Amino acid sequence: MIFKSTTNIDIPVKGVYQALINEANEDATFIDGITGEKLTLDKLSSDSKKLAAGLIDKAGFNRGDVLAIFSPNQVDYPTVIFGTIAAGGIVTFVDSKYTVDEVAYQLKDSGAKYIVIKYIFIWNEEIDEIKPYSFLKSEREVNPIEYSPEEAKSTTAYLSYSSGTTGKNKGVETTHSNIVTNLAQIGCNNDDVNSRASVVLMPNFEFDLPTFCKTIQDYKVNFVPIRQSYGATEYSFTHFVKYAENIPIESIGKPIPNVECKIISEKGKELGYNQEGELCVRGPNVMKGYLNNKEATDAYIDNEGWFHTGDIAKVDEFGNFYIVDRSKELIKYQGHQVSPTELESILNSHQSIDDAAVIGVYAEQEATECPAAYISLKQNVLESDQLKQEIKRYVEKRVSPYKRLSGGILFIDKIPKSSSGKILRKVLRNRIKKEHPFYRKKF
Structure with missing residues (x-):
């Protein structure tokens, strides 16, 4: 039995820069929760275009090149992402807590030609090739690369690394269309954060309650949505969101718009309500595939486009989904x-x-x-x-x-x-x- 979204929305098929910068609200601001430094959308647009020009003019950056970011959250982070995208490149995100060996593996596997690194990670080493971040910014603003609908569907924008249950981490190729789609899917609820909001950034992924509360107080944050959701890097981060208050607390919610789901037995038979089996998902937010790893891609995405999550789930008669167990042992x-x-x-x-x-x-x-x-x-x-x-x-x-x-x-x-x-x-x-x-x- 195939379960479909109860809502479908019109989703633009275009490049990330076109969708997120050119059409965003002018008042949106990124705020560093620790330093108070701000980045307005106008400045992000200008700085990212200047960075793109610098990458091309000073670093010989070509369309399709990969740039790695090795840094905790900070207000310059979006500029590097969108500057790379504007230049027609691919961004790969390196965990700021990685060891030297882990960083080296991702840089080599991703084929990154450039790395933007937070100075605290240089370990006081003298490296001639390192240039200050300001060196890359040009005085001119480049016209961002634009993508046709077909190019947006096939061109990789982000290269994130997903921890697997076997072997090394795998590079997940997320296309421009994947990203734009998923943001539209999770942003269709008027009660949630969207392109009109200012966002306060925290430096680390770990939750620190005192810092969190102080940030809310200092910046008078008036909207702190806490949502139960379910997703993975392979399907652009989110596939289920729990919006309604009457959904059982243990549920991951209902499918986001424009997606399909099914639950199958070990033999591949489609199951119905309240039957436990492997959760499979399909939709325009599902990744392009694993970088240079056709075997792994084929193992997870079948010939009908279904991504096999490896998670054991069930769905009740109201369409609420539940994760019962993880067959993936992460x-x-x-x-x-x-x-x-x-x-x-x-x-x-x-x-x-x-x-x-x-x-x-x-x-x-x-x-x-x-x-x-x-x-x-x-x-x-x-x-x-x-x-x-x-x-x-x-x-x-x-x-x-x-x-x-x-x-x-x-x-x-x-x-x-x-x-x-x-x-x-x-x-x-x-x-x-x-x-x-x-x-x-x-x-």
Whole structure:
């Protein structure tokens, strides 16, 4: 059974710059919540065109080139994005908490020719090739590249990286049309933030309550919408939004406009109301594909255009959707996605470890999942708290802070696996609840 949006809207098929800058409200402003620095739409338009001219004139930037941004949130961020887009380029976003190895991987995989970096990440190194950001800005304003409807549908604008359950992170190619579509889909509700609003930016993705409250007070923020929603990088971030107050609290809401959804069994059969199965989505917001990875693209998007989310869901008779479980085993730590297989690969390279499995455990005090590891030691290696600490340090040296084993380490005789060799994470999740009901205190 295919479930369709209850509402369809007219969505312009055009380039990101054309849709978001040329047609936005002149009064819109970005405000740095920490410094108070402001960026009006007029200045964003002018600065992005000057940056585009500088990229072309001073850096030899060509249409289709990739520029990486390695920086936390700040008011210059939109200028770099739209300056790159105006020059006909592609933007790839590098997590500001990445390690050197993680940054290097994304830069190489994305094919980035240029990187705009926050000065605090240079580590006081003398690098001749680095130029100040102001160097790139030209005195002239370039005419932004415009796209026909067909070009908007096929041309990549953003290259974000999605943590996968296997292997390295994959580059998600999001087209101009994908982005414009999804913004129109989530902005069609008159009660929500739209192009007429001023936006206060916070520097980091993690939620800090005192700073959040101070920002609301200082800037007299009069609209703080909190919405339950569901989405992924692969479908331009959002596919379901919970708008109505009468929708059950555990529901992710209803599909956004202009999309289709279905729930299928393990054999691919379409299911009906209140039947649990894999959630599949289809619509103009679904990605173009994974960069240089046809095998992964074909594994997730079938020949009818359905994206297979890997999440187990159901829908009630009122059209409200619910996520029941994640067949994708990603751990979500404070807004970041952590791949268990990446951590398992590192753990299994330790000289004392025979096998390892990583799962997410919920830390009530922090209101987030934390990566925890079950470890099977090699013969003649003794379990000890000292060894746990050594293993934790071993991992910490090789990953970003949010990927550390903050959920702790537990020893186990043997990692439970299926006949095909797949880790039985559900068994481990059930086990850890019995072994450590207050695990944050016991690790």
